Amino acid sequence: MSSENLTTRDRILNAAWTLLESNPGVAARMSDIAKAAGVSRQALYLHFPNRTELFIAVTRHQDAVFGVQNMLAESRAAETGEARLQAFITAWGNYIPRIFGVAKTLLVMSETDTDAAKAWNERMADMREGCAAAVAALARDGALVMDEREATDLLWTVLSIPTWEHLTRLCGWPQELYMSEITRLARLGLCGRA
Amino acid sequence: MSSENLTTRDRILNAAWTLLESNPGVAARMSDIAKAAGVSRQALYLHFPNRTELFIAVTRHQDAVFGVQNMLAESRAAETGEARLQAFITAWGNYIPRIFGVAKTLLVMSETDTDAAKAWNERMADMREGCAAAVAALARDGALVMDEREATDLLWTVLSIPTWEHLTRLCGWPQELYMSEITRLARLGLCGRA
DNA sequence: TTCGCTTATTTACACAGTGTCAATTTACAC
DNA sequence: GTGTAAATTGACACTGTGTAAATAAGCGAA
Numbered sequence: 446m447s448s449e450n451l452t453t454r455d456r457i458l459n460a461a462w463t464l465l466e467s468n469p470g471v472a473a474r475m476s477d478i479a480k481a482a483g484v485s486r487q488a489l490y491l492h493f494p495n496r497t498e499l500f501i502a503v504t505r506h507q508d509a510v511f512g513v514q515n516m517l518a519e520s521r522a523a524e525t526g527e528a529r530l531q532a533f534i535t536a537w538g539n540y541i542p543r544i545f546g547v548a549k550t551l552l553v554m555s556e557t558d559t560d561a562a563k564a565w566n567e568r569m570a571d572m573r574e575g576c577a578a579a580v581a582a583l584a585r586d587g588a589l590v591m592d593e594r595e596a597t598d599l600l601w602t603v604l605s606i607p608t609w610e611h612l613t614r615l616c617g618w619p620q621e622l623y624m625s626e627i628t629r630l631a632r633l634g635l636c637g638r639a
Numbered sequence: 640m641s642s643e644n645l646t647t648r649d650r651i652l653n654a655a656w657t658l659l660e661s662n663p664g665v666a667a668r669m670s671d672i673a674k675a676a677g678v679s680r681q682a683l684y685l686h687f688p689n690r691t692e693l694f695i696a697v698t699r700h701q702d703a704v705f706g707v708q709n710m711l712a713e714s715r716a717a718e719t720g721e722a723r724l725q726a727f728i729t730a731w732g733n734y735i736p737r738i739f740g741v742a743k744t745l746l747v748m749s750e751t752d753t754d755a756a757k758a759w760n761e762r763m764a765d766m767r768e769g770c771a772a773a774v775a776a777l778a779r780d781g782a783l784v785m786d787e788r789e790a791t792d793l794l795w796t797v798l799s800i801p802t803w804e805h806l807t808r809l810c811g812w813p814q815e816l817y818m819s820e821i822t823r824l825a826r827l828g829l830c831g832r833a
Numbered sequence: 834t835t836c837g838c839t840t841a842t843t844t845a846c847a848c849a850g851t852g853t854c855a856a857t858t859t860a861c862a863c
Numbered sequence: 864g865t866g867t868a869a870a871t872t873g874a875c876a877c878t879g880t881g882t883a884a885a886t887a888a889g890c891g892a893a
Binding site for chain 2: 470471549553556557569595598599601602605607608611612615616618622626629630633634637639
């Protein structure tokens with residue numbers, strides 16, 4: 446997080462990012478973000494209308510920095526349905542830990558803040574698209590043992606952020622174990638075999 | 640929710656229960672609870688030290704009213720591991736919708752409130768006991784295709800409240816579909832066959 | 834240099850909601 | 864009646880968000 450030669454806006458985004466990541470689910474205070482960015486609290490409001498919009502901007506910033514689109518390109522290129530499922534799980538499953546802190550905060554805020562909910566839902570709808578595409582590819586191959594719509598819902602749920610949090614944070618699973626078990630579970634659930 | 644002939648404490652608990660259930664995840668305001676209970680806001684502090692403790696008391700109240708213990712008795716009585724798993728999933732899976740509103744609120748508060756987190760974790764630890772017992776019964780029967788500890792974690796996650804919320808609230812699955820698919824997924828994941 | 838524009842700072846304040854306190858009332862038991 | 868517990872009333876401190884106004888600093892253009 447080099448803070449030289451950055452616009453004030455970017456320094457604010459980086460400060461918020463760091464704070465959210467260091468305390469997932471807890472909405473950092475505007476004054477703390479300002480202090481971390483080396484800026485007055487009021488300056489935050491010069492760049493973002495309110496705290497929620499600032500946090501939403503951080504998620505967009507993350508997506509831009511990480512290049513989500515490239516990330517999912519491999520998944521789209523896969524030949525068979527099974528390969529596509531595998532690629533999608535790999536891409537998304539390894540993306541979660543990078544965005545977890547900010548995402549969790551937005552998820553918690555969604556409960557009480559409609560703007561946060563809207564941004565969160567859009568993000569999750571995008572993710573669901575990826576699930577639907579993988580499921581459709583499986584169906585095309587005749588590998589799907591259940592209804593396509595329900596299969597998408599199931600995959601969407603198995604790959605959800607709360608599921609990742611439960612297994613890695615609560616159960617203490619290392620990321621590799623999460624990946625292998627989630628992959629096994631998804632294959633079993635959708636195709637009836639691992 | 641008959642409100643006659645009840646102690647003030649119980650009227651407060653019922654009012655909080657109703658409010659939390661009607662808006663899951665949103666911590667009702669003390670003034671709203673007081674109004675709903677037909678009592679002054681300050682009266683709440685005569686019976687509960689603070690809002691968190693009030694909400695925790697509501698969950699205990701729910702457990703008492705519903706009789707969780709009886710609920711799990713059938714599960715404990717089952718002969719085979721498969722029967723035990725089935726009974727546990729049935730009992731817990733059908734318990735979730737009854738407690739969801741309050742539980743969700745406590746879960747959200749857990750993020751920022753250590754007392755709420757403590758109460759929530761204890762509750763979830765109890766639930767995990769049930770998972771562990773079912774898994775142990777499966778292992779005794781030689782029906783388990785994976786490590787016992789990991790199997791417990793997996794079942795615990797599949798049966799978690801966020802998973803229920805995702806499938807029934809976000810995906811719109813009716814409770815019956817949730818029950819059948821979760822049962823299938825658990826059997827597949829733990830035993831390798833449905 | 835000076836003007837004008839943009840950006841940021843400082844200080845102040847309104848507002849919501851929790852939790853605390855003290856004084857007072859209500860109601861019931863003895 | 865008197866005493867005691869439960870509840871009410873009204874006030875206040877505290878935290879944190881968002882708004883507002885006045886001021887300062889930097890910078891390009893005339």
